[in-house]
Every structure is written in C-alpha cells, then in structure tokens.
Amino acid sequence: MQVSPAGAARWLRRRAWAGSVILLVVAILGLTATGAIFAVQAYAERQEKARRQAILAAARQEALHLTSLSYKTADEDVRRVLQGATGGFKKRFSSQAKGIKQVLDQAKVVSTGTVREAGIASIDQNSATVLLAMGGSVQNAKTPRGSPRQYRFKMTLQHDGGRWLVSRMRIVP
Amino acid sequence: MTAIGRTMGRGLETVGRGLSRGTARSRAAFTSTGLRTQVVVVLAAVALLVGGGAATLYYQVQRAEAAEAARAAASAVAAQRAKAILSYDYRTLQSDIAQAKASATGRLQQQYTQIASGVIAPRAKKQQMVNQSAVVASAVVAAEPERVVMLLFVNQATQSNQLKAPRIQHSEVRMTLKKVDGKWLVSGLQPLSTRVGSAG
Numbered sequence: 001m002q003v004s005p006a007g008a009a010r011w012l013r014r015r016a017w018a019g020s021v022i023l024l025v026v027a028i029l030g031l032t033a034t035g036a037i038f039a040v041q042a043y044a045e046r047q048e049k050a051r052r053q054a055i056l057a058a059a060r061q062e063a064l065h066l067t068s069l070s071y072k073t074a075d076e077d078v079r080r081v082l083q084g085a086t087g088g089f090k091k092r093f094s095s096q097a098k099g100i101k102q103v104l105d106q107a108k109v110v111s112t113g114t115v116r117e118a119g120i121a122s123i124d125q126n127s128a129t130v131l132l133a134m135g136g137s138v139q140n141a142k143t144p145r146g147s148p149r150q151y152r153f154k155m156t157l158q159h160d161g162g163r164w165l166v167s168r169m170r171i172v173p
Numbered sequence: 174m175t176a177i178g179r180t181m182g183r184g185l186e187t188v189g190r191g192l193s194r195g196t197a198r199s200r201a202a203f204t205s206t207g208l209r210t211q212v213v214v215v216l217a218a219v220a221l222l223v224g225g226g227a228a229t230l231y232y233q234v235q236r237a238e239a240a241e242a243a244r245a246a247a248s249a250v251a252a253q254r255a256k257a258i259l260s261y262d263y264r265t266l267q268s269d270i271a272q273a274k275a276s277a278t279g280r281l282q283q284q285y286t287q288i289a290s291g292v293i294a295p296r297a298k299k300q301q302m303v304n305q306s307a308v309v310a311s312a313v314v315a316a317e318p319e320r321v322v323m324l325l326f327v328n329q330a331t332q333s334n335q336l337k338a339p340r341i342q343h344s345e346v347r348m349t350l351k352k353v354d355g356k357w358l359v360s361g362l363q364p365l366s367t368r369v370g371s372a373g
Binding site: 013017020021024025027028031032034035038039041042045048049116117118119120121129130131132133135150152154172173 | 206209212213216217219220223224226227230231233234237238309310311312313314322323324326343345347365366368370
C-alpha cells in the first residue's frame with residue numbers, strides 16, 4: 001500500500017480533529033450529566049428555602065392576627081385567626097371566641113401587634129416550630145392611649161392542604 | 174476510537190456535501206480546515222457553557238449545604254454563648270468575664286471588654302451581684318455559611334445585696350453568630366425587649 005506524504009498528513013490531521021471532536025462530545029455529555037445532578041440538588045435546596053419562608057410568613061401572619069383585635073371588627077378578626085388555625089389551637093380558639101368577643105366589646109379593646117423578630121426552632125416534613133418576639137399595644141376604655149405589650153410566642157405549624165396552619169400556640173412566660 | 178472518528182468525519186462530510194450542493198470547490202472548502210475548525214470551536218463553546226452552568230449550580234449547592242451546616246452548628250452553641258456572655262457571679266468575676274470575652278468577637282467583644290471593666294466588675298463586687306441567665310428557647314432567623322442570626326428567649330435572675338428577693342427578667346434577644354477560625358462566636362447581641370417576669 002502506497003501512501004503519499006500529503007495523504008498521510010491529511011489523515012493525521014483528520015485523526016486529530018476526530019479525536020478532539022469525540023473528546024469534546026464526551027466532555028459535554030459528562031458535564032451535562034453532573035450539571036443535571038447539581039440542578040436537582042439546587043432545586044431541592046431552593047424548595048427548602050421557600051418552605052422555610054412560607055412557614056415564617058404563615059406564623060407572622062397568624063401572630064399579627066392574634067394580637068390585632070378590635071371590638072369594632074371582632075367577628076372578622078376572630079374569623080381571620082381561625083382561617084390560619086388548625087387542630088387543637090383552632091378548637092380552643094373557636095370555643096373561646098364568644099368570650100373573647102365579649103371581653104373586646106365590654107372593655108372597648110383595640111389591640112395592635114407587631115412582629116419584632118421570628119425564627120424557626122425546629123422543622124420536619126410536615127410540621128415546624130416557630131418562635132416570635134411580639135410587640136404592640138392594647139387600648140381600652142381605661143387606657144385610651146394604649147399601653148405597650150410584649151409577648152413571646154411559640155407556635156407549632158402543620159402543613160395542611162398546601163398551606164401552613166397554626167396547630168399549637170403558647171405564650172412563653 | 175479512530176473507527177468512530179472516521180465514521181463521524183465521513184458523516185459530517187456527507188452533511189457538508191449535502192449543504193454545499195455540489196461543486197468540487199465547496200466540497201474542498203468543507204474538507205479543508207475552515208468548517209472543521211468551526212465544528213471544534215462550536216463544540217468547545219458548548220462544553221464551556223455547560224461546564225460553567227454545572228460549576229454555578231455546584232457553587233449554589235455548596236453554599237446551601239454550608240448554610241444548612243451553619244444553621245445546625247450555631248443552634249447548638251447559641252444557648253451556651255448567651256449564658257456565657259450574660260451571666261456572672263461576683264465571686265468568680267475574672268473567669269466569668271474571660272469566658273464571656275472568649276464567646277464574643279469583633280465589635281461586641283470590644284464593647285463587652287469596656288463594659289466589663291468599667292461597669293460590670295465594679296458594680297458586681299460592690300453589690301455582690303449574681304446574675305444567672307437561662308435560654309428558654311432559641312430559633313434561627315436567617316442562616317448563611319459564615320453568619321447566623323438567632324432569636325433567643327432569655328430569662329435572667331439577678332441577686333444582690335441591694336435586692337431582697339432575686340429579680341427575674343424576661344427578654345427576647347437577637348443574636349448574630351459568626352464563624353471565626355471554625356468556631357461560632359457572638360458578633361451581635363441586641364435585646365428586643367425586656368420586662369420584669371415572675372420566678373420560674
């Protein structure tokens with residue numbers, strides 16, 4: 001078999017070219033595979049972050065509703081609290097609702113709450129415990145200017161039908 | 174490998190022929206270095222892009238995992254650090270203050286050092302003060318790989334020769350912890366509110 005020098009050079013060039021193409025294709029496939037694995041992990045982490053934010057948002061909202069009650073809008077205020085509640089807390093609060101409304105009305109209470117800080121104490125698949133440092137003021141017939149309040153809340157939330165609802169609520173003394 | 178390479182080369186040539194409809198000149202142009210270089214350049218660009226994407230995702234995952242680890246590590250030491258900084262006994266002042274200093278870092282450490290020698294130590298000795306702090310509950314507000322913000326519920330009991338009974342105070346504290354040489358130390362301590370509480 002006769003091979004001309006020019007032909008051999010061409011053959012070598014082609015071989016080198018084919019080699020680099022294969023190398024690049026393998027690299028692309030490999031990087032895509034590892035990238036896909038990282039993408040799945042990154043997605044899971046993002047979901048987890050979103051879950052924590054949803055838990056904190058739900059806890060803040062419920063704590064605000066619970067500390068912002070007015071004799072003028074008592075029915076609506078109590079309903080708001082119940083909407084964010086479930087389980088034992090919902091039962092307890094709804095059984096006390098009548099009494100709460102009476103107290104609000106008798107003393108002409110207007111309370112406003114603020115969340116100073118909130119954090120997650122523990123978390124698992126379907127439940128979480130949240131601590132909240134609450135501030136606010138309570139205004140009533142005797143103190144029309146309002147008196148400042150501080151509370152420490154410990155809430156347990158449950159994942160229920162796509163929403164986080166408060167199932168336990170305790171004021172930490 | 175060379176067999177596959179040759180097959181791929183031939184395949185591309187066929188595509189090239191199809192694309193360039195015919196003339197010997199364009200066929201030569203394809204088989205010559207021009208288009209081959211382009212193929213390699215495009216593939217290299219794709220590889221770089223995919224590689225860059227994978228690297229970015231890897232970085233994100235690493236950061237998230239580091240934040241997760243930070244969350245756990247800071248939670249584990251928060252109560253101990255708070256107790257060390259907020260408690261003291263007039264009989265063991267020196268070691269208490271040293272321990273508090275060792276638990277803090279940065280500006281908080283400087284501030285504490287000043288307050289400790291200027292206010293805490295002289296008053297504690299004079300009034301025979303014993304200040305005990307307990308963390309009732311703690312939670313993570315935000316976590317990054319090197320920095321974690323926590324919310325603590327703290328109960329403090331103070332005894333002194335000025336007080337007939339121990340004074341109990343309840344407070345909420347925002348604590349910032351930083352990772353310094355692998356150790357989680359307190360870089361910020363901000364009381365959100367304090368009030369007189371009942372014993373227990």
